[in-house]
Amino acid sequence: MSIDSSMASAVTSTSQTGNLPAGHPLRTRIADAVHAVRSTTPLAQSFTNFVTINLVANAQLAAGGTAAMSYLPDDVLDIAAICGATYINVGTLLPFYKDALADIAHGLHDQGKPWVLDPVAAGLGATRTAILESFRDVPPTIVRGNASEIIVLDRMWGLADADAADTDGTTRPAGVESADEVDSAMPAARRIARHLAAHSTNGQGAVAVSGAVDFVTDGTHDYRLPGGSALMTKVTGAGCSLGGVVGTYLAVANPLTAAMAASLHFNRAGEIAEAAAHGPGSFQTEFLDALWNVTAEQIAESTILQ
Secondary structure (H helix, E strand, C coil): CCCCCCHHHHHHHCCCCCECCCCCHHHHHHHHHHHHHHHHCCEEEEECCCCCHHHHHHHHHHHCCEEEECCCHHHHHHHHCCCCEEEEECCCCCCCHHHHHHHHHHHHHHHCCCEEEECCCCCCCHHHHHHHHHCCCCCCCEEEEEHHHHHHHHHHCCCHHHHHHHCCCCCCCECECCCCCHHHHHHHHHHHHHHHHHCCCCCCCEEEEECCEEEEECCCCEEEEECCCHHHHHCCCHHHHHHHHHHHHHCCCCHHHHHHHHHHHHHHHHHHHHHHCCCHHHHHHHHHHHHHHCCHHHHHCCCCEC
């Protein structure tokens, strides 16, 4: 999702893998998803970090969708019945979230409704841990987070123990920033994606790991997505708003396509915004405009490393 000093090494590590060919069915599905969002303005609701709620809603609107925000379980579940997807972010917590989010996750599972989880600061604090542990048996459709959050969630759900030959030996909470490289989270991301698929109604799930080069997987197919802007790390809520836009795309597409389309949409918009911005403040404005203006073709023709 961002370009930083590790970009060169990250791209080098994937240099032996090729760019997805033009006309590949996945590129077609990504373009179709962008067009579908813009033509149908799907509603994707959010139970999100209240520090970043404004940017989440604005990003969903700029991407072409419709936003709704709520913190009440009955309200969220009622809206879920009429919206395309739900986004849950466990950022800045309030005391009632522990019970509310567990109730919402079980309700969405019972309704068979798709949802996106951003496990912000996974591993920090007993309440946050209890919330994330409560999602294990009623998991989301897509998980989007940084490398450290994905590694910790994998351990928290006990998935690494079920696949001892594919472990990385790392688990360390890192607050809202990542202390791990994207490559180190790849085994965990695959395990989580397979876990999501096993608990879904259609056998599909996906994980998106944000970093210098994003990693998206459905547990079987892996993709690396270079690009974005380092200024994304200087705007509060860039990752949260990506989670909301993943929800927007999940309202019109399958999990892998939704995660890919949202990540690529953000990367292209970030690059366009950085070229016009003079700092973080103007970047945020330019970024929202770029989300609105970037074309489906620009998004679908992005570099996608297999």
